[in-house]
Amino acid sequence: MNKIISNYIQAHKQEILDQWIDRTKEEADDRVIRLVSDRVFQSTSKEFIDLIISNFKGTSEEYNERLTDFAEKVVRLGWPLTFVTKGLHTFNLIVFEGMQKEGVVTQENQMEIVYEFDRWATPMNNEIVSVYSSTWERTVSLQKIALQELSAPLIPVFEGITVMPLVGTIDTERAKQIMENLLKGAVKHRSEVVLIDITGVPVVDTMVAHHIIQAADAVRLIGAKCMLVGIRPEIAQTIVNLGIDLNQFTTKNNLKKGIEAALELTNKKIVSLEGAK
Known part of the structure; x- marks a missing residue:
């Protein structure tokens, strides 16, 4: 300068x-x-x-x-x-x-x-x-x-039972990540039942449902059962109105009921010990 x-x-x-x-x-x-x-x-x-x-x-x-x-x-x-x-x-x-x-x-x-x-x-x-x-x-x-x-973690909750909590909007790129994490995690944790929790997904349209169905099909191919939980009344109404067929896998309205059903499917149950507080 x-x-x-x-x-x-x-x-x-x-x-x-x-x-x-x-x-x-x-x-x-x-x-x-x-x-x-x-x-x-x-x-x-x-x-x-x-x-x-x-x-x-x-x-x-x-x-x-x-x-x-x-x-x-x-x-x-x-x-x-x-x-x-x-x-x-x-x-x-x-x-x-x-x-x-x-x-x-x-x-x-x-x-x-x-x-x-x-x-x-x-x-x-x-x-x-x-x-x-x-x-x-x-x-x-x-x-x-x-x-x-962080967007699609697969969390083991019991032996043979894992949960994938989904939060936010699901687009095509994220759907690929969900599919990849789901398959890798199911094999890694030797999952018998996988619960996909959509409580935190604001909108379920035809595209989102298609991605979820694809993920469920992929999980079945590796020998695990897939369950969809967290279906709120408004989501259920949207699914019906759009004519989306979710009959091929079990659905529950919240995670608690989903885990209870998963325990039954894996021949497990939670029992209270006598004298335990």
Whole structure:
């Protein structure tokens, strides 16, 4: 960066930071401000300004490492990419206006300084966008894997009896995950009866029912019985209205009754011990 610009930034660092925070707060989306406390906003803003300055102060390797760390931080905070790119534009504007007021920018050197700003800011902006985007994609990918692992667990409750509680909307991608977890889990736990609990599924339409029926058929092919539990009155009415045929496997209106039926199917029962409290 032009020596005139870098010297001005170094001499007015705190003033630039204060102006940047004030302007950013005025122009930022409300959700950016609400997401973090004022202290975190202040510290992150300072880190961003330090990062910008380090672009011409330190080594390329050191700068890239700091940029990656900062991108990961703002992704965790939930700040959008536009907030970061606008922040760089605001920084340049504050510096340029300040240099104009102090007479550092003159008619003679104005075009040269504008060119230097653009030559410095454009690669940095591109680098910020690239690192932020890759960090966001990596974060989303990890979250997706974690959600998939949690979205369709198969839980052993008694020997030979397992339960898969389903919560939320079931789409095609999630249905594949359910099928995979169901088959792997049934084999792993040596399940004789598998209960699919749809208490937490808000809507059961033709597609959802089709996926559940497919899962039940797959479980039967590996030698286990499948039972559908958690059928609320409104879900039962929807199933009837849609003409969905669930006759091929047992249904119960709640998990308790489903477990009782599963115990009978596996020749087990729960008994109370005499004298037990």
